[in-house]
Amino acid sequence: MTVRELTQALVSIPSHEDETAAGDYIETWLRRETDADVTRDAVGNVIARKGTGGETLALVGHHDVVEPAPSQVNSGVGGDLEYVVEHRDGRLYGRGTADMKGAVAAAMLAFRDSKLQSSGPSQSASTGELVFASFVGEEIGGVGAQHAIEHGFAPEYAIVGEGSTGYSSPGVTDVAVAHKGRRGSTITADGTAAHASEVGAGENAIYRATAAVDRIRELEVPSIEVAGDQLEGSLVVTEIDGGSAMNVVPDRCELTVDERTVAGKRAPLEHVAALEGVHWTVDQDLPPMRCTDEAFAKTVLEAANAVQPGSPDLVTKPHATDAGWLSEAGTECVIYGAAEPGEAHTESESVSIDVLKRCRDTYRRVAESWLQ
Structure with a gap:
């Protein structure tokens, strides 16, 4: 054959x-x-x-x-x-x-x-x-x-x-x-719901999520030298979901993050989880x-x-x-x-x-x- x-x-x-x-x-x-x-x-x-x-x-x-x-x-x-x-x-x-x-x-x-x-x-x-x-x-x-x-x-x-x-x-x-590997993560921002006419009564989860986005954009993307070339990782926010109505301060907002990893190195996403009200969950980690x-x-x-x-x-x-x-x-x-x-x-x-x-x-x- x-x-x-x-x-x-x-x-x-x-x-x-x-x-x-x-x-x-x-x-x-x-x-x-x-x-x-x-x-x-x-x-x-x-x-x-x-x-x-x-x-x-x-x-x-x-x-x-x-x-x-x-x-x-x-x-x-x-x-x-x-x-x-x-x-x-x-x-x-x-x-x-x-x-x-x-x-x-x-x-x-x-x-x-x-x-x-x-x-x-x-x-x-x-x-x-x-x-x-x-x-x-x-x-x-x-x-x-x-x-x-x-x-x-x-x-x-x-x-x-x-x-x-x-x-x-x-x-x-x-x-x-x-x-490269792939690490897929969810960043969850929690807040406190309130009527949009009383903004100060709540804690806006979307604002906390956008702070997380800003922190992600500041993180250094790792790279290594292999076979004479630089193999570079990447980090990008790919989805965002939050809020329930136009007149409600949201109490929850989620981001998904796609990270391409290189041998021995990861982006320090734990720095994002250090923000108040923000939690980080790894959904997939392909080495x-x-x-x-x-x-x-x-x-x-x-x-x-x-x-x-x-x-x-x-x-x-x-x-x-x-x-x-x-x-x-x-x-x-x-x-x-x-x-x-x-x-x-x-x-x-x-x-x-x-x-x-x-x-x-x-x-x-x-x-x-x-x-x-």
Whole structure:
């Protein structure tokens, strides 16, 4: 089975509401095509392992997708829903081709085909363990990755197959060594309601909220230097909701804040919570990622350079991925995948078949060179 055929098979399986069928396909394929130890955990993550001893390298992806557009679905045999997959002009089109079932297919093939070297007098023990992992729930905050980590998933190294193509130059698949995280917060300002004709009888929650906005705008946004560039976070108020009527001094006002974080640093939002009547709640905190092992990053970059005509580079990504959860847990991660900027989550989502082959070959080269 080619990477195109495997990608088409995976993409055709709906997995935006329930990943079970896609996970079934991946598990069945791994059991049929490999002699690896294949497991399916309580939330639906599919994990396969081969080799023993030494360090562990994981090829990581996810098989859930965001909801498809109407043009990306049709009724299959018996009226069951299927995703539309089209092959034209050297690309596959369909929900999940870029994000990220194409990279999952490439990792499955690389996992199957990688020949791990052996060590010791009997040559019976390999010098490292290769792991394939496809998680559920990446699109809803990384619930699958978190579950796996909580239950002992702890590779020393990982290549996460999210998109890294077209960052340094068009068509080149780069190696991302860092990405931003996302912290989403709610700032709540409490006051005391009063009739608007008696302003002094109340405490205006909107005024307290606007003071919070002013404080947020004064905060320094953190940044770090990675791969010769400054990776900068951001902080922005995105919503405001307060008041109940034109003639009532409001007793409550809420703000939502979107913060893009960088490894090791956060904006000091606790300074906002120090204001009178203002409270701060973190609603979501997707961790950033940064690879600190230069030798590992260089190994992946050399493998990537060997399989493509362009010259890949070490780059950074703006988007949070499951690599953040792995990095937070102690895994050295890089991101290397076929998706290009602007492809994921779109009605015209697509992926280059040649780049999928490139990913398959890179994953295999890294596995066979790093685990030795």
